Amino acid sequence: MASTGGNAVQEGPPEPQPALDAYLRAARSRHLAELCELIAIPSVGALPEHGPDMARAAAWIAARLDAIGCPEAAVCPTAGHPAVIGRWPAPPGAPTVLVYAHYDVQPADPLELWTTPPFAPEVRGGRLYGRGASDDKGNLLLPLRAIEALTSVEGGLPVGVTFLCEGEEEIGSPSLPALLSVQRERLRADVALSADGIMWSSELPSLLVGSKGLLALDVQVRCAAGDLHSGLHGGMAPNAAVALAHVLARLVAADGEILVEGFADDARPLSDAERAEVARAPFDARAYAAGIGASALVGEPGYTPLERNWHRPTLDVNGIWGGFQGEGAKTVIPAGAGAKITCRLACGQDPDRVAAAIERHVQASLPPGAEAEVVRQAGGSPAFEIDPGHPVLAAARGALRASYGFDPLLMRMGGTLPIAELLQRELGLDVVLLSWSMPDEGLHAPDEFVRLENLDRGARVYADLLHRLAAAGAASHPEAQG
Numbered sequence: 001m002a003s004t005g006g007n008a009v010q011e012g013p014p015e016p017q018p019a020l021d022a023y024l025r026a027a028r029s030r031h032l033a034e035l036c037e038l039i040a041i042p043s044v045g046a047l048p049e050h051g052p053d054m055a056r057a058a059a060w061i062a063a064r065l066d067a068i069g070c071p072e073a074a075v076c077p078t079a080g081h082p083a084v085i086g087r088w089p090a091p092p093g094a095p096t097v098l099v100y101a102h103y104d105v106q107p108a109d110p111l112e113l114w115t116t117p118p119f120a121p122e123v124r125g126g127r128l129y130g131r132g133a134s135d136d137k138g139n140l141l142l143p144l145r146a147i148e149a150l151t152s153v154e155g156g157l158p159v160g161v162t163f164l165c166e167g168e169e170e171i172g173s174p175s176l177p178a179l180l181s182v183q184r185e186r187l188r189a190d191v192a193l194s195a196d197g198i199m200w201s202s203e204l205p206s207l208l209v210g211s212k213g214l215l216a217l218d219v220q221v222r223c224a225a226g227d228l229h230s231g232l233h234g235g236m237a238p239n240a241a242v243a244l245a246h247v248l249a250r251l252v253a254a255d256g257e258i259l260v261e262g263f264a265d266d267a268r269p270l271s272d273a274e275r276a277e278v279a280r281a282p283f284d285a286r287a288y289a290a291g292i293g294a295s296a297l298v299g300e301p302g303y304t305p306l307e308r309n310w311h312r313p314t315l316d317v318n319g320i321w322g323g324f325q326g327e328g329a330k331t332v333i334p335a336g337a338g339a340k341i342t343c344r345l346a347c348g349q350d351p352d353r354v355a356a357a358i359e360r361h362v363q364a365s366l367p368p369g370a371e372a373e374v375v376r377q378a379g380g381s382p383a384f385e386i387d388p389g390h391p392v393l394a395a396a397r398g399a400l401r402a403s404y405g406f407d408p409l410l411m412r413m414g415g416t417l418p419i420a421e422l423l424q425r426e427l428g429l430d431v432v433l434l435s436w437s438m439p440d441e442g443l444h445a446p447d448e449f450v451r452l453e454n455l456d457r458g459a460r461v462y463a464d465l466l467h468r469l470a471a472a473g474a475a476s477h478p479e480a481q482g
């Protein structure tokens with residue numbers, strides 16, 4: 001499907017699907033039990049002692065794919081934790097959808113802050129509690145529930161589906177680029193959906209259409225060959241901690257304005273439509289500030305806080321070191337000091353160019369007697385966004401509109417989604433993130449939960465969406481156009 005010509009996409013309400021709804025209702029408690037089974041496997045990718053659990057979780061998912069009739073399901077070893085790939089070939093003329101998810105979870109500590117143990121899932125008040133309930137095990141099973149229902153009720157799928165589930169998302173997906181490259185043929189698809197993501201709220205459904213890039217740097221300032229006595233050398237020797245403070249104060253102003261020359265030059269300007277979409281999000285800056293315990297918000301002038309978070313590049317100092325850090329006093333003039341800096345990049349920005357601009361600015365800001373080295377950290381990436389006219393976006397909007405009765409919010413995140421950039425780079429696929437994780441569900445924190453009503457809705461929306469993608473694909477596929 002081309003990324004233009006989305007006018008053939010079904011915009012209206014879905015065909016009533018009483019048989020599908022009945023199937024999902026009947027399977028509801030079994031589906032919940034299955035999710036509990038998966039959550040009970042402590043697939044904490046970051047902790048070496050959970051290696052066997054990673055293999056168990058991957059095998060569990062492959063077995064689930066088998067159970068719902070996947071003709072080609074396999075655990076795929078990687079240099080790290082295994083991935084799982086399942087494929088349903090496309091009916092003639094229909095597109096193939098790649099669905100991404102991850103089965104690994106964050107460590108559960110601090111354990112004492114959990115009401116019930118993290119790997120003993122429990123339902124309380126319409127919510128299922130457990131590590132991974134929301135991120136991402138609850139969501140990863142939604143497309144599989146939809147596929148199971150569609151194949152049972154309709155005898156097959158309207159589109160081809162390639163399900164890709166990795167086990168290293170929470171540790172930065174180190175093996176995924178190689179896996180995508182090696183499995184490129186098996187993973188060939190026309191569009192991609194990610195069942196890992198975030199939704200604005202239960203009341204306001206959303207689709208994630210963009211995320212920021214990331215750039216990480218260390219700034220190291222040096223003023224002398226070694227630390228010096230502040231009495232013997234005071235008033236003469238340059239102080240690296242003071243020099244670093246000067247450098248940092250010249251990167252960002254007190255009000256949050258970024259002072260690095262050329263920093264935001266390549267950032268794509270916000271359109272009026274994008275500003276209007278940001279304004280649709282019910283974001284209360286005052287309540288937000290109170291919520292984080294801050295007395296004021298800072299950032300680039302001329303933009304609302306949420307415009308800055310979604311669209312504008314940011315620069316943060318993540319840590320500072322240098323000199324004496326212990327109890328009491330020590331009369332030292334530090335010879336070296338350093339800071340860690342990360343930038344969240346906007347669309348249009350090239351991490352290399354931004355890094356070069358920061359390095360130039362640091363060098364130009366150094367006080368006399370100080371030298372600086374700016375070291376780029378590995379793992380940076382450019383920002384991601386999907387074409388607003390992309391057919392998969394139109395289909396997902398249609399499916400959410402049909403379910404909720406109004407247009408979903410097209411939201412962005414200030415964070416970074418390497419998977420989106422990776423799928424684009426390695427497989428040429430634009431991804432729409434469709435997940436029912438809500439920001440208040442304790443992702444990566446104690447008492448993580450998922451709302452059961454959202455899982456019910458999510459499975460139905462995925463089923464409707466696969467039909468819409470079939471309709472859109474049939475309209476834009478070359479064979480179908482004859």
Ligand SMILES: [Zn+2]
Pocket residue numbers: 102135136169196197
């Ligand atoms: Zn996740």
